[in-house]
Amino acid sequence: MSKTILTIDDSASIRQMVTMTLMSAGLDVIEAADGAEGYDKATSNVVHAVLTDLNMPVLNGIEFIRKYRQHPSSKGIPIILLTTESDEELKRQAKEAGATGWIVKPFKQDQLLAIIKKVTGA
Amino acid sequence: MNISDPTETFRQEARELLDQLEAGLLDLEQDPSNQDLINSAFRALHTIKGSGAMFGFTAVAEFVHEFETAFDRVRKGQSEPNAALIQVALDAKDHIHLLIESPDTRIDGGDEILAHLRTIVEGGTQAPASKPKAAPSAMAESTIGSTKAWRLVFYLPSDALIYGTNPLLLLEELAQIGPTKVTALTDRIPDLAVIDPEMPHMGWQVDIEAEDPADAIDDVFLFLRDNMELTLTPIDPYEAISDPAAIATAGPAEPDIVEEPIIRAAELAKQAPTPRSRTAEKPDGKAATSLRVPAERLDELMDRVGELVIAQARLSQIAAQSADSGLKTIAEELERLSSGLRDTTMGIRMVPIGSLFGRFRRLVHDLSNELGKPIEFITAGEDTELDKTMIERLADPLVHLIRNSVDHGLESAEKRIAAGKPDKGVVRLSAVYSGAEVAISVSDDGNGLNAARIRAKAEENGLITAESKLTDQELNHLIFAPGFSTAKEVTSLSGRGVGMDVVKRTIDGLRGTIDVTTVAGQGTTMTLRLPLTLAIIDGMLIRVGSGRYTIPLAAVEECVELPDGVEAHAKGRNFLDIRGSLVPYLRLREVFGTTSPQELHQKVVIVSSGEGRVGLVVDQILGNNQTVIKQLTKLHSAVKSFSGATILGDGTVALILDTAHLVSAGQKYVGNQTGRAA
Numbered sequence: 129m130s131k132t133i134l135t136i137d138d139s140a141s142i143r144q145m146v147t148m149t150l151m152s153a154g155l156d157v158i159e160a161a162d163g164a165e166g167y168d169k170a171t172s173n174v175v176h177a178v179l180t181d182l183n184m185p186v187l188n189g190i191e192f193i194r195k196y197r198q199h200p201s202s203k204g205i206p207i208i209l210l211t212t213e214s215d216e217e218l219k220r221q222a223k224e225a226g227a228t229g230w231i232v233k234p235f236k237q238d239q240l241l242a243i244i245k246k247v248t249g250a
Numbered sequence: 251m252n253i254s255d256p257t258e259t260f261r262q263e264a265r266e267l268l269d270q271l272e273a274g275l276l277d278l279e280q281d282p283s284n285q286d287l288i289n290s291a292f293r294a295l296h297t298i299k300g301s302g303a304m305f306g307f308t309a310v311a312e313f314v315h316e317f318e319t320a321f322d323r324v325r326k327g328q329s330e331p332n333a334a335l336i337q338v339a340l341d342a343k344d345h346i347h348l349l350i351e352s353p354d355t356r357i358d359g360g361d362e363i364l365a366h367l368r369t370i371v372e373g374g375t376q377a378p379a380s381k382p383k384a385a386p387s388a389m390a391e392s393t394i395g396s397t398k399a400w401r402l403v404f405y406l407p408s409d410a411l412i413y414g415t416n417p418l419l420l421l422e423e424l425a426q427i428g429p430t431k432v433t434a435l436t437d438r439i440p441d442l443a444v445i446d447p448e449m450p451h452m453g454w455q456v457d458i459e460a461e462d463p464a465d466a467i468d469d470v471f472l473f474l475r476d477n478m479e480l481t482l483t484p485i486d487p488y489e490a491i492s493d494p495a496a497i498a499t500a501g502p503a504e505p506d507i508v509e510e511p512i513i514r515a516a517e518l519a520k521q522a523p524t525p526r527s528r529t530a531e532k533p534d535g536k537a538a539t540s541l542r543v544p545a546e547r548l549d550e551l552m553d554r555v556g557e558l559v560i561a562q563a564r565l566s567q568i569a570a571q572s573a574d575s576g577l578k579t580i581a582e583e584l585e586r587l588s589s590g591l592r593d594t595t596m597g598i599r600m601v602p603i604g605s606l607f608g609r610f611r612r613l614v615h616d617l618s619n620e621l622g623k624p625i626e627f628i629t630a631g632e633d634t635e636l637d638k639t640m641i642e643r644l645a646d647p648l649v650h651l652i653r654n655s656v657d658h659g660l661e662s663a664e665k666r667i668a669a670g671k672p673d674k675g676v677v678r679l680s681a682v683y684s685g686a687e688v689a690i691s692v693s694d695d696g697n698g699l700n701a702a703r704i705r706a707k708a709e710e711n712g713l714i715t716a717e718s719k720l721t722d723q724e725l726n727h728l729i730f731a732p733g734f735s736t737a738k739e740v741t742s743l744s745g746r747g748v749g750m751d752v753v754k755r756t757i758d759g760l761r762g763t764i765d766v767t768t769v770a771g772q773g774t775t776m777t778l779r780l781p782l783t784l785a786i787i788d789g790m791l792i793r794v795g796s797g798r799y800t801i802p803l804a805a806v807e808e809c810v811e812l813p814d815g816v817e818a819h820a821k822g823r824n825f826l827d828i829r830g831s832l833v834p835y836l837r838l839r840e841v842f843g844t845t846s847p848q849e850l851h852q853k854v855v856i857v858s859s860g861e862g863r864v865g866l867v868v869d870q871i872l873g874n875n876q877t878v879i880k881q882l883t884k885l886h887s888a889v890k891s892f893s894g895a896t897i898l899g900d901g902t903v904a905l906i907l908d909t910a911h912l913v914s915a916g917q918k919y920v921g922n923q924t925g926r927a928a
Contacts, residue, residue, distance in 0.1 A: 138293075138297060139263060139297045139301045140259055140263050141256045141259040141260035141263050141301050141304070142304060144256045145256040145304060148256070177414070181300070183293050183296045184293075185290075185293065197412075197413070203412050203448065204412065204414055206413075206415070207413070207414060210300075212296065212303070220476075223473075223476070226409070227413070228413050228415055228473055233300045233304055234300075234311070235304070246419065246423065247414060247416070247419070248416075248419075249416065249418075
């Protein structure tokens with residue numbers, strides 16, 4: 129069974145790019161436009177990894193991670209942060225909240241796939 | 251637009267974000283302490299930066315980065331969002347817009363804007379922030395490059411498994427660096443009674459054969475290295491041989507032992523999703539709130555629905571002539587369905603006019619600064635929905651009207667105070683549904699139109715003669731005549747005299763009308779009335795001679811019979827007495843040059859447009875029909891009396907009458923009492 133990745137980003141263009149990249153690698157993708165929608169989808173679908181933006185309306189990336197990590201279904205699910213910051217403080221906060229890793233924007237498609245492979249093995 | 255092109259999606263998204271940013275900045279000017287506004291402006295910038303860098307808009311990303319850095323002081327409350335700051339931020343927004351729209355051309359001015367911005371937020375001392383460097387490698391201890399064997403020992407952080415790290419994948423990655431021998435370190439595993447199965451109690455010792463693997467190992471532990479225990483030491487071959495323990499741990503039998511715990515750990519990670527229900531695997535039941543669809547597809551859909559409506563009309567016609575009750579039932583059912591489909595499809599094309607209104611706030615803001623007139627800009631009815639094409643085509647006319655209001659309508663602050671008004675002028679833009687139309691009005695509380703000056707100007711331009719007697723309404727409408735301009739001095743904003751007639755033409759082209767009301771000393775209101783959609787309208791089918799024509803039903807006021815005996819005065823006065831008011835009428839037979847014998851009892855359809863009413867004398871009124879509007883080709887663009895054509899149920903074509911044109915032609919025709927209207 130192919131793995132399902134949830135991508136959460138308020139930027140439609142980034143979501144589209146991520147989706148196209150992942151689908152071309154044979155992965156299934158679910159999209160969400162903010163942290164709240166992301167939480168709903170993460171907890172109502174079987175997902176194998178979550179890619180989330182940091183800066184989003186309604187529920188930002190770190191808030192999303194915190195909330196999702198309190199849900200039992202998040203156990204063992206890698207969460208990768210998409211961030212423009214190389215800000216160590218933000219990364220630290222995200223890690224504390226339960227992020228597995230991060231990828232710094234701008235990234236290339238193969239970098240994204242490498243990260244996904246790294247955390248899911250897919 | 252190609253839907254699968256993320257770059258285009260980015261552009262579109264960036265445009266929306268910039269609009270949002272602009273609106274936010276303008277709001278911020280009114281409400282400088284509102285942290286939500288500052289944050290939302292920041293978020294818009296941030297998204298543009300992130301996506302811009304992704305899609306190769308490096309200039310955008312760099313500029314926004316600097317913008318963001320400077321603006322950060324505002325976010326942190328170290329700098330006030332005053333008028334000067336808002337202005338330079340708006341300039342910066344415009345610059346970003348240019349960078350996005352034409353990424354290949356060199357656009358200057360960015361540095362100046364940034365320098366200006368920095369001066370305002372902090373006195374210009376800060377140099378462009380340099381990007382922070384990547385964290386130094388945790389593998390600093392590996393020094394000897396020539397060593398071929400390395401021993402890596404690591405313990406994962408206690409939350410690693412729960413947070414999605416899979417040790418098996420780490421070991422696999424390490425194996426790609428070079429041949430590895432893996433040993434499980436069980437020294438930290440607690441008693442079974444107290445073991446927490448979700449914690450990675452084990453450690454790992456991995457012997458790797460590779461030259462200088464530090465960087466590669468660093469990559470493997472990229473996400474973990476900050477808070478895990480990890481040591482990498484070169485293995486001294488002599489020491490390894492002389493140490494029996496080392497030989498034992500690196501022995502060939504070892505992998506069997508370690509394999510099991512690894513799998514267990516991996517299983518732990520895999521087990522987690524199982525408590526969730528399998529039925530939830532299908533896409534989320536809640537529908538996405540919105541969907542981006544290229545406009546062409548909607549046009550295509552609308553066309554198809556149009557064809558369906560025509561086919562349905564044919565079926566209805568056949569059914570009406572048939573005695574088959576089954577056929578009649580189906581025809582009625584289909585009529586109901588297709589009209590529902592028509593409404594839904596048109597609904598999809600409707601967008602709230604608020605998106606358009608947002609743009610004008612900037613316009614008014616800029617005009618206010620440029621002319622030194624304090625202005626309050628009020629908008630209402632942003633939720634009013636109009637056909638998307640219509641909204642796009644309304645932008646320019648509305649810009650003209652608003653400019654006129656600000657430039658010509660509103661007086662200077664001094665004059666206003668002298669006239670006993672508040673110094674701040676008000677420009678109001680509102681939209682409201684009225685029947686099958688939307689009325690959009692631009693009003694100001696300025697001085698009103700100057701009738702004497704309009705008259706003088708019109709006479710000067712030869713539009714009217716000194717003897718012409720005009721009603722106030724007619725006089726006001728002269729401002730829409732080509733080449734008319736009342737501003738004594740031409741300003742950079744308006745007053746080139748090319749505005750209002752273009753506005754009128756555009757509105758006519760949208761089958762709308764424009765109306766002016768003005769009260770001396772109190773202000774002017776320009777009202778645009780537009781049909782809700784451009785694609786399908788309700789029409790009234792009429793016959794003139796052997797030809798059939800459609801009149802847009804929204805324009806029809808009433809139908810009366812042409813009284814007998816009117817014919818006798820026909821050459822004199824073409825007026826009807828409609829309940830006490832005189833309405834001029836046009837004989838469409840004459841307008842179209844019809845020669846076939848006319849009906850004994852002629853009917854008059856009274857149609858109205860913004861300027862007035864006119865009766866259209868027709869041979870027969872056939873009834874209502876759904877009219878799918880087909881544009882006339884350029885070849886027919888000179889034919890003024892028709893705005894389009896439609897296909898009737900029997901497959902023949904009926905031309906759609908351009909009521910606005912016929913009304914004005916009718917007024918003129920009657921005024922001159924000579925010549926042909928068309």
